[in-house]
Amino acid sequence: MNKVIPVIVLCSAAILTTVVLNGCDKPASAKTNDAQPHLSTFLSLHNQYCEKKYETPESLQKSLDVAPELSPAKDFKGVYEVHVNGISFAVSPEEDGCTTDVMVQTEDNTQLFSFEDINKALLEVGYVETGEPVSRKDLGTDQTELTIIEKKYISPKGEITTLDFPLEKKNKYYMTLFAEKFSEAKRETKEKIIQTLKMASI
Secondary structure, three states: OOOOOOOOOOOOOOHHHHHHOHHHHOHHHHHHHHHOHHHHHHHHHHHHHHOOOOOOHHHHHHHHHOOOOOEEOOOOOOOEEEEEOOEEEEEEEEOOEEEEEEEOEOOOOOEOOOHHHHHHHHHHOOOEEOOOOEEEEEEOOOOOEEEEEEEEEEOOOOOEEEEEEEOOOOOOOEEEEEEEOOHHHHHHHHHHHHHHHHHHHO
């Protein structure tokens, strides 16, 4: 929801979401669920959609289109969201992958969870760190500059996954977890096009 990507995820403490998401019954996430239901909901949604295997961006799009618990986000084209305990969680199909996001601070300044919380939770469910986090500048929803921390992991499915977490203005920036999924397919398609063009020019 930052580039106009929204909010994310489900398996929170509510019965409604528990029925919806089968990713919620993992032992590691269950541990997080008791103390941090919003974090558990976020990770469950990411597991439910962005960690699944998709052959193409279109197959991911179709999966989100028919998901009964998700609906198109009102102000964000191509984003699907669910509200759990008053918090909006979202999933977005991307050209090269899948993004889950949420605003980690509410309008009344309640923080849902910290960078340390989500980093620890990702490691507990099998993500592997690929290096130290780095900080960079980005724009918030109010178009003002802020600092975010970016960290890369390899997911349990072997996909490069990037976490972008705001260090300031946390109610003006959607924290995102992005799973890279289609880069190889895109590269192969590009190589085929180039090869075809070369043969045509002979």
